[in-house]
Amino acid sequence: MSLVVVFTFNDFSENTYLIYDDSKECIIIDPGNNNPQEDKTLSDFISANQLKPVRLINTHCHLDHVFGNKYVADTYQLDLEIHQGELPVLEASPAVANMYGIPYPNVSPTPTVFLEPGQEIAFGTTKLSIHFTPGHSPASVSFYNQEEAYIIGGDVLFQGSIGRTDLPGGHFDTLIQSIKDTFLTLPDETRVYSGHGPATTVGVERLHNPFLQ
C-alpha cells in the first residue's frame, strides 16, 4: 500500500510528488523546491517519516518541475531519470529561467538513465508502469499504479483542463490523443495527480472536462 504525498512549491504552484510504502523506500517525482525553505520542507518530511529516497524522476522537464533536481540528487545521492526525448527541454531550462527572470542557481544534473515507456518503476512493494504521454511537452511520461488505481500525470490532464500546448515541443492534437490513449482507457475511479492544482479522477474528467467532450 503506497501513500502519495503532494507538496506545492515555487512561483508556479507546482505539485511535487513523494510516494512511499511500508518498506519506507520513497520516490520523488518532479521536485519543484526552489529555495532553502522548500528544500527543508521536503527533507523534513523525509526524515520525520524515516524514509529512504531511492529514485528521482521527472514527468517532463519544464523549469517548474526541475528546480529541485539538484538538491534531491545531491542530498540523497540519486541519479535523475527522465525520458530521453525531454533532454532538449532540460538543457533549455537555464535559458528559460533567465527569460522569466527567475533565479535557478541549482541547475539540474543531466541524467544518465532514461525511462522507457512500457517498463516499470519498482521500489519497495510498489510498481508504477511508465506511459508515453506527449503533447504538453515533447516526451512527457505518466506513471500508473494499476493495483492502487492512481496515475501521476504531470501537466497532461488537470481538473477541468489540460496542459498548455504553446511551449516548444507542445502539440494540441498530440496531447488530446495522449489523454485518450492513456488516461481515458483507465477505470473511472483512477485518481489523477496533476502537476498543478487538485487531484481529480478519470471518471470526472471523462464526463466533465470541456476538452474531452
Ligand SMILES: [Zn+2]
Ligand atoms: Zn509543464
Ligand SMILES: [Zn+2]
Ligand atoms: Zn508545470
